[in-house]
Amino acid sequence: MGGWGARGHRVVPRLPRWCLIFRDGGDLEALSDADLVSNHLAAGGGGGSIWLQELFRRHYTKVVTWCLRVAGDSEEAHDLAQGVFLKAQRHLGAFRGDSKVSTWLYSITRSECLNYLRSRSPLNDPLDDDVAEALPDDPESRPERVFEFRSSVQAARALLDRELTDLEKRVFTLHYGDDVPLQTITRLLGLENPSGAKAYLVSARRKLARALPRWRACERLNA
């Protein structure tokens, strides 16, 4: 309850408990997210309060939409979104007010969704085989050759950043950095091309395969 410093938004003074009766009847819609959090905590922060209900009501659509894209199924998405809001309710006292509530909710949603994906299909994505098959039969473009610059993770980061488009970077980061399956990435990023995220993964790897000889030549020159 303590330590919640409002920064960059209207500060609601901590009121005696009886004053909350007045606030209950006030115009909830006029209160900012931060005000709602503050009032909820001032009222004890337990269970659900009208402030918490209003706060959640404002964010149902974005959290649910996100969870639906991750889960790809209404029932699973419901459970996932419920988990997000329960976690938010439980940890609202730790919200410090130095970010927007929606940003804080995003970090919870993101973490819950990644946990969900890991619990559902740890690591292996059958589409990876399709990606490998879609690559040209050229030894230089085989995965083990494309990413031989293992001496420097920093160099790999720079290469990925320089060679790939924004969308390819997103697909790469979600798939390889967070183990998100390609079908989920397709839904999450709203990709409407026939093969979805897979097409971006294939094109990105082709680009990296082409860029690698140039990269190595530069490295030799700089050595």
Add this chain to the structure above:
Amino acid sequence: MAEARSSERSLLRKALSPSYTCATPLELGGLADGSLARSAAARLRDHVSGCARCQTELALLKEFDNAAPRPDEERAVSWISARLERRFSEASAGPSPSRTRHGAALPRRSRFVALNVGGFAVAAATLAAAVAIGLREGRAPELAQPSAAAPTVLRSAGITTLSPAGDLDAPPNELRWEPRTDAASYSVQVMEVDYAELWSAETHDASIALPPAVRARIVPGKPLLWEVVAKDAAGGALAWSGKHRFRIKM
């Protein structure tokens, strides 16, 4: 081939995982909404411009912030939202124990009656004043009879970590998480941002002390990750927390 692919995945994971200088979602949010201090925003913008990981996080954060259901999602989103709204309003009407000064647990309905202002007379006067100033009733709290709240159904098995998280003033003494009734033991790991292990241990409790040697390696400004996995009696993984970041403030 399979070995090469696994090794490639591992390298890419390292290259695309948050680095030492990567921003947290909250920092990226500050950058997006302009609430970061100018110097911090400039430093972060400079990093983001060359970091695929942070660019992706920032784009996803913006997408989340503006998330609106696509036409084929609208029906499912309103159905789920309506269920959640019902569930959380039922939770507010249900028994929500709060403690009085004497420590007795009261249901939520009683809490508003047991005001901390000294009795019925003041409460009555307050109510009269509220009516006099035209209190709107449309949004009054629901003070229905206590009823059993909707059961919580969570198919996404996980562990909720309690601490440490975010920016800390000093190295944490211990790692804490919410216990799971079905867990026989927990496996805990502290690691660098590239997932290199710093320390790991097993415990039967929902917390574990960090040895002094590990605490000594937690230096200001350096982000670290930690993770806990719940195990059954046979040592099989039941649930895991995901990786959580923390660091000591500079």
